Amino acid sequence: MPFFQRTLRLPAYPRGFHLITRLIERELAAELASIRVGMLHVFIQHTSASLSINENADPTVRQDFESFFNRLVPENAPYFKHNYEGPDDMPAHLKAALLGHSVQIPVTAGRLNLGTWQGIYLGEHRDHGGARTLVVTGWGE
């Protein structure tokens, strides 16, 4: 059974939601091509950034995500105790918990079997999160 695992270093992204589908597909093209049916698991090794799947076409969807999650998880909530890393830190942990630390996508005939309108979102929840690291694992037959 083909089984592969790769560490990918992303470029630094600004705070907000970003499509990384093509980056993943490009970096893993050779490994994905070896799988007829299987799975790809993408894991982010951080607690203030997230991975999720959502709409891949209209940039205003990603902008509305940022607006919504900023209202859902306010900065400087008076009851926060963990605040010495800045006002964006504790909200970033909570956003990451709500959105998730990984996505897992079926692989079919060597390609990610996403729906027509689906893409992989990186949620960068810190003001200056810097470069993020992914561990990407695939398996199948």
Add this chain to the structure above:
Amino acid sequence: MPFFQRTLRLPAYPRGFHLITRLIERELAAELASIRVGMLHVFIQHTSASLSINENADPTVRQDFESFFNRLVPENAPYFKHNYEGPDDMPAHLKAALLGHSVQIPVTAGRLNLGTWQGIYLGEHRDHGGARTLVVTGWGE
């Protein structure tokens, strides 16, 4: 190692939360029976419907889910930019992100190893979402 992948077309469900455990078990009965220990991954190829796991007995739980998520993610929020597909569209994307696009369940002795009170929820977040497509992948030994 047994490895299978199937595309399932669901019937159209009304907006709200719906149990689809039995539908999955019935459609995949033969494939699940081939796995002594393994995993089943159920993936929804849409960005305005969700999959999650929750209480499988009392219908008022699913009604309270719909009430809660409608309050958590309001329609017609004045800051939404993505609004040309109707007031239920952008909230549907956000609900799907909060709840998730897939569930993964251990398989033991040919059956889904869910807890006594667990079931698979389809969250239909559009007013008229139509038929939805799942990609179901299983593997094990």
Add this chain to the structure above:
Amino acid sequence: MPFFQRTLRLPAYPRGFHLITRLIERELAAELASIRVGMLHVFIQHTSASLSINENADPTVRQDFESFFNRLVPENAPYFKHNYEGPDDMPAHLKAALLGHSVQIPVTAGRLNLGTWQGIYLGEHRDHGGARTLVVTGWGE
């Protein structure tokens, strides 16, 4: 391919968020050691407790999680219909849906390949949830 599955019974935890990384690593040490590259899936068989991944160092992060989720999902919401199991019950189902029923982590060289600051959180969302059961499945090569 190594493939294992184990049921783990957790001790009862009080309501709140708890790190269970070391418990998992200790209980699965022999099985993890058999995997060079692979995956570990941890599944909770309940609908009022959750598994997620977040910050593993500062206990005030877990306290802020409890404070935040108690505000996000209020007890005694007047529109809840499912309330005969106590005011903490319906909120527990909703918190579990927001946070998730499982975590899946890459395994590398016989160890969980978590980021430096990542740990596995058990979210106990009931006042008296009692002992919880996990099904832990690993595979790889």
